[in-house]
Amino acid sequence: MTVGKGHIELAGIYKRFGEVTAVDGVNLHIPDGAYCCFLGPSGCGKTTILRMIAGHEDPTGGEILIGGEDVVGLPPVARRTAMMFQSYALFPHLSVRENVAFPLRVRGQGQAERFRAADEMLEKVRLSELAHRLPGHLSGGQQQRVALARAAITQPRVLLLDEPLSALDEQLRIQMRTELRRMQRELGITFVHVTHTQMEAIALADLVVVMEKGKIKQAGDAREIYSRPHDRYVAEFLGGQNVLSGKATGAQGGNVTVGLQGAAGLCVTLEPGRRVALGEPVDLAVRRDDIILRRPEAGAVPEGWSALNTRIKAIEYQGLFVKVMLDAVGEGEFVAYVAERDFFSDPMQMGDIVVASWVAERSLLLA
Amino acid sequence: MAARANTLAWFYISPLVLVLVPFFVLPILVVVIASFMESDGFGGMIPHLTLANYAAVFGAELTLRLYASTMKFALLTWIFTLGIGFWIAYFLVFHVRNQLLAIGLFLLCTIPFWTSNIIRMISWIPLLGKNGLVNSSLMGVGLIHQPLEFLLFSDFAVVVAYVHQLTIFMIVPIFNAMARIDKRTIEAALDAGASRYEIMRYIVVPLSKNGIALGSIFVLSIVMGDFFVVKVMSGGGSASIVSALFEDIAVLQYPSAAAAAVVLLLAVVVMISLILRTVDVRKEIAR
Numbered sequence: 001m002t003v004g005k006g007h008i009e010l011a012g013i014y015k016r017f018g019e020v021t022a023v024d025g026v027n028l029h030i031p032d033g034a035y036c037c038f039l040g041p042s043g044c045g046k047t048t049i050l051r052m053i054a055g056h057e058d059p060t061g062g063e064i065l066i067g068g069e070d071v072v073g074l075p076p077v078a079r080r081t082a083m084m085f086q087s088y089a090l091f092p093h094l095s096v097r098e099n100v101a102f103p104l105r106v107r108g109q110g111q112a113e114r115f116r117a118a119d120e121m122l123e124k125v126r127l128s129e130l131a132h133r134l135p136g137h138l139s140g141g142q143q144q145r146v147a148l149a150r151a152a153i154t155q156p157r158v159l160l161l162d163e164p165l166s167a168l169d170e171q172l173r174i175q176m177r178t179e180l181r182r183m184q185r186e187l188g189i190t191f192v193h194v195t196h197t198q199m200e201a202i203a204l205a206d207l208v209v210v211m212e213k214g215k216i217k218q219a220g221d222a223r224e225i226y227s228r229p230h231d232r233y234v235a236e237f238l239g240g241q242n243v244l245s246g247k248a249t250g251a252q253g254g255n256v257t258v259g260l261q262g263a264a265g266l267c268v269t270l271e272p273g274r275r276v277a278l279g280e281p282v283d284l285a286v287r288r289d290d291i292i293l294r295r296p297e298a299g300a301v302p303e304g305w306s307a308l309n310t311r312i313k314a315i316e317y318q319g320l321f322v323k324v325m326l327d328a329v330g331e332g333e334f335v336a337y338v339a340e341r342d343f344f345s346d347p348m349q350m351g352d353i354v355v356a357s358w359v360a361e362r363s364l365l366l367a
Numbered sequence: 368m369a370a371r372a373n374t375l376a377w378f379y380i381s382p383l384v385l386v387l388v389p390f391f392v393l394p395i396l397v398v399v400i401a402s403f404m405e406s407d408g409f410g411g412m413i414p415h416l417t418l419a420n421y422a423a424v425f426g427a428e429l430t431l432r433l434y435a436s437t438m439k440f441a442l443l444t445w446i447f448t449l450g451i452g453f454w455i456a457y458f459l460v461f462h463v464r465n466q467l468l469a470i471g472l473f474l475l476c477t478i479p480f481w482t483s484n485i486i487r488m489i490s491w492i493p494l495l496g497k498n499g500l501v502n503s504s505l506m507g508v509g510l511i512h513q514p515l516e517f518l519l520f521s522d523f524a525v526v527v528a529y530v531h532q533l534t535i536f537m538i539v540p541i542f543n544a545m546a547r548i549d550k551r552t553i554e555a556a557l558d559a560g561a562s563r564y565e566i567m568r569y570i571v572v573p574l575s576k577n578g579i580a581l582g583s584i585f586v587l588s589i590v591m592g593d594f595f596v597v598k599v600m601s602g603g604g605s606a607s608i609v610s611a612l613f614e615d616i617a618v619l620q621y622p623s624a625a626a627a628a629v630v631l632l633l634a635v636v637v638m639i640s641l642i643l644r645t646v647d648v649r650k651e652i653a654r
Binding site for chain 1 (some may be wrong): 549551552554556557558559560561562565569570573574576
């Protein structure tokens with residue numbers, strides 16, 4: 001098998017800081033030229049993995065291969081990776097152009113040559129007119145672009161981004177998100193991006209890696225992670241899903257009936273190869289936008305639908321849709337996203353008794 | 368309205384004026400005036416304007432020798448305090464991971480200052496003297512057969528005492544400047560491929576420049592204005608600008624002493640303004 005120069009493979013890497021295990025046996029392939037996002041709450045080990053790929057931290061055990069060669073123990077330059085730091089770590093005493101040219105300066109390039117390269121790079125990030133400013137005189141978004149240009153100027157095979165958007169305000173974050181993706185396409189290199197914002201990950205990444213406590217919970221493309229979460233943790237972290245806990249009460253063909261407190265059995269399809277014992281506690285996920293709210297007097301739900309009787313706890317208008325919070329079943333939230341037009345054609349009120357229903361096939365049995 | 372604002376502004380700066388005028392401006396004015404008067408030879412001054420005192424200062428070959436000697440001490444002390452102070456500050460800021468420990472070690476540097484300047488100087492005598500610790504140990508291990516004479520009551524001893532006294536004045540401002548360097552910029556430089564030397568040259572030194580300048584001002588101005596260390600540690604063998612000036616005072620030649628003082632003041636002002644041209648110290652203080 002030939003591997004691209006920006007192909008990354010993590011083989012059983014773990015990292016301990018004293019007593020604490022920050023990364024606990026991670027295996028992962030990141031294809032060459034992919035945009036990969038590590039997603040997880042703070043302290044889940046995602047930044048440690050990034051720093052280990054960058055060469056700022058050595059793994060306690062395991063192998064890191066970039067482009068097919070083991071890079072453990074090599075300095076960042078030899079790995080041909082470049083890192084963009086959280087809060088950017090620009091050199092405050094150097095101008096924007098000098099900042100961007102710095103990696104070339106320490107590679108021994110002459111001033112004229114490196115400034116020409118820096119100016120080209122600044123053009124790519126649309127900062128040409130600010131080349132002579134000091135970083136302290138730039139806005140957050142501009143600083144971010146300088147950091148990106150500085151990281152990209154050496155033509156690394158892998159670019160590592162540590163929470164690159166967290167210092168920006170909401171609007172700018174969405175704008176810079178598009179910018180990052182554009183740069184990644186333009187440069188055609190592997191980007192590894194660490195974030196704790198699920199929307200950022202699924203909007204950007206070809207490969208989303210969800211982490212918890214030093215372990216990978218699920219890795220896959222954005223759509224798969226979002227619409228087919230593996231377990232309760234991933235479903236709840238990504239959001240957009242309601243997770244209902246119950247017990248397997250019966251089976252029928254490829255389907256399992258899940259019994260919930262105060263509800264009729266909910267039908268869910270078993271994935272091939274999956275076995276569930278009768279009486280076993282199981283989690284069921286239903287997408288929030290798959291839920292249709294009916295009034296109880298509208299009659300029974302059609303064949304092949306699951307239904308839960310519940311009450312509206314709160315209603316939030318979100319513009320594109322209406323977020324209807326329903327009386328929770330057990331712990332956790334139970335929410336329906338109702339399309340704005342559908343909702344207002346027959347507006348419901350807080351406290352109304354409703355039937356939450358969904359096509360049974362669309363619900364998922366979680367691990 | 369403008370007049371009132373003006374009055375108010377004067378009111379605001381009055382505390383500073385009340386301190387600066389009687390304790391700084393007036394004494395200097397007195398010295399400057401005295402430097403233009405004639406001495407009656409018995410400690411009195413004749414109010415008769417003359418440039419003779421300055422002519423004497425600039426005319427004497429001694430002045431040149433004194434300045435050369437003092438500049439030599441200042442330069443040597445500056446080199447050693449800068450070298451030692453920079454590395455101590457660097458070690459404390461970048462190599463001591465535990466911040467509490469770094470502050471503890473930093474305070475350790477100040478312990479010598481808990482005793483008087485004179486005691487600290489005198490304590491060099493049993494160490495560097497003819498039969499002192501250094502000589503007797505060197506002779507004990509057989510490295511030398513005669514005591515080294517240059518250790519005490521020499522220019523060497525003067526520089527040792529200055530460095531001992533003044534290194535802290537380098538450590539404090541440089542430590543302060545370095546502590547403000549974001550550690551991630553060092554990591555970013557490393558990521559960009561910079562070697563240790565390049566990180567030092569392109570990142571750490573430029574970002575510590577203001578601290579270095581501030582420390583240099585302290586050290587140079589103290590050495591330029593000192594006579595006591597030179598007198599004690601050289602055993603009377605060397606003189607400094609101020610020691611000559613002090614002798615003038617001892618023989619009640621106030622006007623010529625005043626003229627020498629004014630010339631020294633101007634020399635130090637020129638020196639400091641040269642240092643300030645290289646850095647913006649205001650930025651360091653205001654940050």
